[in-house]
Amino acid sequence: MAVIGFGSTMIGIGVNSFIVPFHLINGGMFGISLVLNYLWGLKIGLLLILLNLPVYLLAFKSDPSYFYYGVIGAITSGFMIEILKPLNGIFHLPIISSVILGGIIIGLGIGVMLRNQISPGGMDLLALLLAKWSKINVGVIAFAMDTLLILSALVLLQEARLLYSLLIIAIVGLLVTFITSFTIVENECL
Template structure:
């Protein structure tokens, strides 16, 4: 029970940080945070499928893969993470929070913040949704960091989307993925300080 509470506390923190990065630093400049959104845009462009349904369809399909390859607990954790991320995006979209206008500063801060949030989630063997599911499957089965496959998958989708629809925002999205996945690997491989064992004072025998 204690492990489960700690597990979901970290998922909540990672999801909250991820949503904050999206809402405060990326979405004000229309910079997509992942490849699932890119696929949804292509489905809308090619087949006229509404973006909301296309995004749901892509994430649902990837969640099926998560259940098959990673197990029910990872899929449930991913659904929980997606929900908390959506709540966080909604909260930080309020007028109470300041949205800066410098796109390059926001891109840098957003990359670092998003990488921290996603890295925390992947450390818990939970995906942040979208291509994070495939990256986590690759990382788990190859016993490697998920940053490189995540960058490759998202980068390929962004390049495809940009070549078909519009380049400038996609170029910024690729820079975002490059920076954030570097942070993902740092957080994922972070060696936490081990607990210091309790030291029992030695028993001193006095000669009588």
């Protein structure tokens, strides 16, 4: 539970402190939730939970352990995003600084969760399942899906500043790939 708490808190801080103030988006279900929030003012955390349902049903059929940890991860992440809303506008940084800091903080949160086979959201859970089936690194799969989402949002919202979102997902993708790539070697006493 500590991993879920840490990861979800990092995601909530990164989204509210650095991404939302500039109306940028992150990838995955977070990004879809942010787009819908920007279009219609819907609650990001609640949307995150609702949008995840179809992917979690797939996970339940495919790998129940991913399902259980994923549901807890998504609910906790959605809750932390809502609870940490007061962080919106607390930092007054240039957009590029916010993009970099937001990407690093969110990437750490997601990476630590995925490293422990816990998904903070539906697209990440889908990436975990695809990585399990294909043997492709989960960070690479998540990055590809997130890039498609950002490009779709660019077309839908027609805001040039969303190009900064590509940098966010690149940072998140690199951190997630790095964090999930290495294995911990246990020391054995001889």
